[in-house]
Amino acid sequence: xxxxxxxxxxxxxxxxxCNQNRAALKRPKTLEQICRECFYAVFEExxxxxxxxxxxxxxxxxxxxxxxxxxxxxxxAYVLSELNRRHNYGLDLFLLSVDEGITGYRDDSLETVKxxxxxxxxxxxIVSYKDLYGWTMDEIVKMIGLKNNCTFCGVFxxxxxxxxxxxxxxxxxxxxxxxxxxxxTVLLNILRGDIARLSRCTSIITGEDGxxxxxxxxxxxxxxxxxxxxxxxxLDYFSTECIYSPxxxxxxxxxxxxxxxxxx
Amino acid sequence: xxxxxxxxxxxxxxCKSVKFHNVNVDLPKGADKLSMRDLLAWVxxxxxxxxxEMFMKGESVRPGVLVLVNDCDWELSGQLDTTLEEKxxxxxxxxxxxx
Numbered sequence: 331x332x333x334x335x336x337x338x339x340x341x342x343x344x345x346x347x348c349n350q351n352r353a354a355l356k357r358p359k360t361l362e363q364i365c366r367e368c369f370y371a372v373f374e375e376x377x378x379x380x381x382x383x384x385x386x387x388x389x390x391x392x393x394x395x396x397x398x399x400x401x402x403x404x405x406x407a408y409v410l411s412e413l414n415r416r417h418n419y420g421l422d423l424f425l426l427s428v429d430e431g432i433t434g435y436r437d438d439s440l441e442t443v444k445x446x447x448x449x450x451x452x453x454x455x456i457v458s459y460k461d462l463y464g465w466t467m468d469e470i471v472k473m474i475g476l477k478n479n480c481t482f483c484g485v486f487x488x489x490x491x492x493x494x495x496x497x498x499x500x501x502x503x504x505x506x507x508x509x510x511x512x513x514x515t516v517l518l519n520i521l522r523g524d525i526a527r528l529s530r531c532t533s534i535i536t537g538e539d540g541x542x543x544x545x546x547x548x549x550x551x552x553x554x555x556x557x558x559x560x561x562x563x564x565l566d567y568f569s570t571e572c573i574y575s576p577x578x579x580x581x582x583x584x585x586x587x588x589x590x591x592x593x594x
Numbered sequence: 595x596x597x598x599x600x601x602x603x604x605x606x607x608x609c610k611s612v613k614f615h616n617v618n619v620d621l622p623k624g625a626d627k628l629s630m631r632d633l634l635a636w637v638x639x640x641x642x643x644x645x646x647e648m649f650m651k652g653e654s655v656r657p658g659v660l661v662l663v664n665d666c667d668w669e670l671s672g673q674l675d676t677t678l679e680e681k682x683x684x685x686x687x688x689x690x691x692x693x
Contacts, residue, residue: 343670508693
């Protein structure tokens with residue numbers, strides 16, 4: 331038998347960027363094995379490049395970050411704040427939150443956004459369905475049952491974001507939609523034969539002809555990387571599924587894509 | 595084997611909302627090592643109190659659940675074949691929720 335002197339975690343790989351630190355994760359985007367520090371750098375730099383190459387912002391603009399307290403919007407607020415500082419984008423950043431009135435879900439996640447307001451020093455505005463429309467999502471579901479809830483909520487939320495953005499007098503809204511989300515949306519639109527949506531859904535900027543344009547700085551950012559970034563940096567986010575979402579069709583698209591990724 | 599397990603991203607709801615678990619896992623009969631494969635089976639039986647399909651699919655975790663062993667992505671150490679050692683910390687994070 332070989333005397334296999336096993337160093338703890340034998341095969342501890344080195345970061346392929348700096349070749350010094352132990353690799354902490356395998357990037358799904360590039361399959362590179364990378365350490366924490368290099369990961370932070372490349373994650374942030376890539377988003378910075380997306381912002382520059384797609385000309386998402388102009389100096390002096392007021393930007394509302396659609397903030398739900400979830401992983402994507404929290405990391406977006408953190409990174410945008412940081413990049414704004416580091417690269418002098420000259421932006422005035424705000425957190426904009428929509429309260430759909432979903433008990434046990436939204437009320438908890440709003441607590442997280444309120445903490446984010448303090449943690450990141452970004453002013454927060456919350457707009458609610460109850461105030462805007464006279465209905466909470468809970469009341470709506472009671473009326474229509476558990477079908478197509480996301481369809482209604484999505485439409486209402488988008489309008490709520492526009493109204494909140496107008497109240498804040500911002501020039502643009504940035505949302506945390508990530509690469510996985512967009513992949514799901516593409517598949518969803520194909521499965522439903524929604525050609526109209528299909529042609530628009532991968533645009534990084536939308537609504538330029540409307541009141542408030544929207545952009546998705548995380549369009550090319552993988553969900554796994556967002557979660558790992560938040561985990562290593564110990565960012566505070568809320569992570570429970572909306573109680574109405576198990577009935578959403580998107581779940582099938584997500585499952586399929588995740589299964590595909592596994593056999594890649 | 596004594597291990598510390600952490601459940602995040604909503605997975606804690608499957609374990610009665612307890613995020614951290616200090617566990618003592620018996621090695622499988624006749625084995626001298628504990629693999630992640632063994633640990634997952636143990637977790638499903640002993641810690642997951644509801645909706646196991648939210649945590650596992652087949653013998654691995656449900657796609658969309660990230661696994662870290664001592665703060666290191668398990669994809670670097672062989673996923674299910676990763677061998678565990680005494681006092682290791684294993685973290686399970688679900689990414690399957692709103693952002």
